[in-house]
Amino acid sequence: MAPRHTRLYAALNVHPSMSSADMDRAFQTLETRLTPNEHTSSDTAVQESYAILSNPRKRKTYDLLGKDGSFSSQEIASFEWPRRSSLPQARQDHQRELVARLFTLLDHRCCAELNDSSSGIVSFDDPDKPAWGVWTHGQGYDAVDATPTHETDKYETSPSRYIVVAVAFFRIAVYSPLAVLAYRLVSRALSCLFVFTLWFMIRGVVVASTLVYFCFIRAQPVLADHQHIDNHEEIAWQTQFERRIASRG
Missing domain, CATH: 1.10.287.110 (DnaJ domain)
Incomplete structure (x- = not known):
């Protein structure tokens, strides 16, 4: 032109x-x-x-x-x-580039959603086979192929379909009403179990403290009294025994 x-x-x-x-x-x-x-x-x-x-x-x-x-x-x-x-070719080329990138991004996104052997991570710059052509300052846009053919796309391997299905079922199970109800029941059961466990622990501590008090602290004066009585009886018996020996002699 x-x-x-x-x-x-x-x-x-x-x-x-x-x-x-x-x-x-x-x-x-x-x-x-x-x-x-x-x-x-x-x-x-x-x-x-x-x-x-x-x-x-x-x-x-x-x-x-x-x-x-x-x-x-x-x-x-x-x-x-x-x-x-x-019309100015530079502006036409700029619009063509934007439209081509938009449609190719949408195409790759559909492939990533529908095909389990690909992902949405695509390399747009291939030095061997450029998918977009070459944009040169002052020379406009050289459109090699405006329609993507997926020959130069570089996909990364995505998880197997079984993992995808398992994740889908897990999401359904987590967000379903039955899962929410089960979560609430389990939470309340664990709360009750914690309360009962804490109650029995406190009760056991109280009983053990009572036994220690009566067995070791309260029983000390009684034992001392019994020991004092035994000492008096022993002294009295020894005195009586000495008197009998003295009377025979």
Whole structure:
């Protein structure tokens, strides 16, 4: 497609189909005629034209959008007419890239949901077989294949279908009303068991403390009294025995 903007080419006195090398030679020829101290309008136009056209990216943008990078009124008016192919190719390519990525993401997501041998993790950048084409600054988008064929997709292995089914049943069991009811019953049973266990432990501690009190603390005075009585009886018996021996002698 021929460029629609040719003013900068006319300033350098070159044809739009000329290569960068031809444009450099044309600028060098014009540069010998420039007057660097005066800076006339023609000199400024030549320098600005060469600064834009010598850069491949800026040259492509100028060919598509013009110097200011915007649409003209004629282009806007012809938007819906058959001259639609004359719209800036860069914007068309950008929209095409976004749409292609969106549809491919949706396609991979469906594959991940319906096929248990793939997952949603996909590599979009394949240096051997690019699935999107190549986006080059200043040259637009080279669409190698706008429709994904899954030839360059890199899937990761997902769990087996049995694991997926088990996880699904587990979710159903966890979130079902019967599971909630069983959880509540088990929670209350464990709470009651904990309360009864704590009650029996406290009761056992109280009984053990009572036995220790009566067996060791309360029984000490009684044992002392019995021992004192036994000592008196022994002394009395010994005194009586000594008296009998003395009377016989």
